[in-house]
Amino acid sequence: MNSFLQDLRFSLRQIRRSPGFMVTAVLTLALGVGANTAIFSLLDQALLRSLPVRSPEQLVVLSGTGKAWEGHSSNHGGGVEQSFSYPMYRDLRDKGTAVFDGLIATAPTSVGITRDVTQNRVSELVDGEVVSGNYFSVLGVKAAQGRLLTASDDTVPGGNPVAVLSYAYWQTHMGSDANVAGETISINGAPFVIAGVAAPEFQSAVWGQVPDLFVPMSMLDVVAPGKGKRLEDHTDRWMNIVGRLKPGETPQHAQMAIAPLWHALRAEELKALGSQPQRFVDEYLTRSRLLVAPGSRGLSYSRESLEKPLYAVMGMAFLVLLIAAVNVASLLLVRSAARVREFSLRYALGASARRVVQQLLLEGVLIGIVGGMAGLLIAPLCLRVLVQRLSTDGPTAFSTTLDARLLAFNFAIAVAVSVLFSLAPAVQLLRPDIVNSLKQQTTTASGGTLNFRSLVVSLQVGLSVLLLVGSGLFVRTMQNLRHVDTGINTSHLITFHVNPLLSGYAKEKIPALHQQILETMAALPGVQAVGATNDAELADTGHSGDVTVEGFTAPPDEDFRIEIPYVSANFFHAMQESVLAGRSFSEDDDAAHPLVGIVNETFAKHYFTTPAAAVGRRVVGGDGKQGEYMTIVGVTRDAKHGNLRDAASPTLFSPMKQAKSADQLYLYLRTATRPEQSFAMVRQAMKQIDPGLAVDELRTMDEQIDTTLGNERMIELLAISFGLLATMLAGVGLYGVLAFSTTQRTREIGIRIALGSTRLGVSRLVLADVLRLAGIGIVLAIPCSVLLARLLRSQLFGVSSADPLTLAGVILLIAVVAVVAAIVPARRASSVHPTTALRAE
Structure with missing residues (x-):
């Protein structure tokens, strides 16, 4: 116990003597621990935690x-x-x-x-x-x-x-x-x-x-x-x-x-x-x-969709933590290398290897504990940001509170990582070269130490490459989803939802109210077109059922589900969905006229081969035993309905005026001005119609798409954040090993300059070192990243796990970071005076 207390006091003095080192190591560790704790909190709440109920x-x-x-x-x-x-x-x-x-x-x-x-x-x-x-x-x-x-x-x-x-x-x-x-x-x-x-x-x-x-x-x-x-x-x-x-x-x-x-x-x-x-x-x-x-854990409608994204993000956070641990280990190697003479003197005075290792482990554990405490400050901030991103469309089931289990998780990670990164310098100092160290024949450490540190930094670069490739694939996925052809012109389009039934309206009064709302919205200044449907567009919902097509015999095992929305007469005009064959709906398509319908391309090709062949054919909902057949009067271009990942569903549109029941209404207003400028005008107009009629989900269509892409947006945010953090940590690691190796080679550099080497040649020497370290990490990590990315294929869209653009971008970014990390050591090496260098030892 006495030796432990002595080492503890000495460790505290050593840490106090190197505040810059302490701050860098603690912040590096805190970022990794804090990010992991925040992400694990989301994963715990969604996938692991039991309901707060009895037994x-x-x-x-x-x-x-x-x-x-x-x-x-x-x-x-x-x-x-x-x-x-x-x-x-x-x-x-x-x-x-x-x-x-x-x-x-x-x-x-x-x-x-x-x-x-x-x-x-x-x-x-x-x-x-x-x-x-x-x-x-x-x-x-x-x-x-x-x-x-x-x-x-x-x-x-x-x-x-x-x-x-x-x-x-x-x-x-x-x-x-x-x-x-x-x-x-x-x-x-x-x-x-x-x-x-x-x-x-x-x-x-x-x-x-x-x-x-x-x-x-x-x-x-x-x-x-x-x-x-x-x-x-x-x-x-x-x-x-x-x-x-x-x-x-x-x-x-x-x-x-x-x-x-x-x-x-x-x-x-x-x-x-x-x-x-x-x-x-x-x-x-x-x-x-x-x-x-x-x-x-209770029933869940969304757990399955969150499981893979959360595990993917947790893997990314773990990579950040691993990079942080390697980085701190690299910093400790620099620090321990500078203390070779100190520990050699201890060995010479009779200190045991156990006591030396205890000293180093104790210093590492102290850094880990302080880093864990700092991580406790960072984790709630990260968690609040994540929950806010997840709750943009209303209340979320995720809590921003860290419970005792998560606090224990935080400290367990911090202590485990601290012990891990403390072992690297401890192993290096188990058998020091006591004679040369006491003679000060080397200023820092042996070539083996430098090689070990170079290996550590290459590992760090490789881990950064893994994370950056994953981040790049997620960013590319989000870009593809944002630019996918939906079949709808979402620019200058407003959407909102009303449900008269939920405001106490009798069913027989709802059709007249719907017509009043459509006419009122169409009369608003700056509104170019108004459409409505009972089935929201790009909201990841749908009303589907079976249909019977006259003259078509379906295979016995066919399960061809059809979207069956009701739409207003001007719906296709408001959404700017083109009609490929036949005509669009008109105001005359009401209950007093024969039933008509419009189908999309996918429907027409499945049942009739071509859009033109569909016009004039008859179809009825269900098995055809009940209900009246409607005549297809038009075919529209395919448009995505549920979400952006899925292909367009086969769809049978019916005019709203012929609907037996169309209670709720999703309205779409195309404006000549910025859509946000019309929000207040829409609310005021609806209030004049009926103050008791609640207006829900008033937003632009682009905002609606962002809401549907909530999980993807969260992953993109985290991917970018973790990618930038990994890049920064890789840069710090590269700078550290170059600064260390340049200092150790001061005498060699002086001799080179004395023998006629130019300062540009010395700079190239340093640059070659950094590119070698980065190159080793890249060569080892790229194949691994491609293999690991295959596990994320279900989360990707429009991009392969070996996307050449992503891989090239990552390699270029790491090369730029490596060059930037080499600038200061290269300038320092090229400015060495031969006389000063030869006197260095």
């Missing part, structure tokens, strides 16, 4: 296999196999008590809330969650204010207008009012009583969802109007099921135990569907399974 390890998520289905199905970003009908949920809940302590049902929805704020009527669209009455009790969530929903709130359809607010909504919109329970708010035009407020740490059983309020399933027709009798329809799959196992039960055993009940329930539903072909029966019943998967 989350008992939770399971249910999903059903079997492709065959009749009726309507919908999903909210997750797989359609996780969607169930409410009657199926009710039967599983009531009859599956042998293995489940409870099953809960959940589905997201948007609702319109109207409140009186300082005597002003405020209307807004918010995110809600429709849940079964046992939702909070099964999860084990407590109330922050008032009470939560109970089973008694979910008995009589339409008979329990109560709601529970999320803690965040209560804080931001209700001013943390302690008397909020019992107050009344208007949801979709109907009065609801606030029962209470959920616990602050709880957001939803669905990770990624940030609902503002929860309402019981019995109030579905009020909060999600116009959806039919979903609480009774066995063929409408629209909600998700999460369960809690009985104590001691496992998901595997529960899946086997519930299989007979699932088979029986499916058999009953199959009977209700009537006579079906054997292939349908096999898919619907024989091959169908109810899967019971662990659900401690």
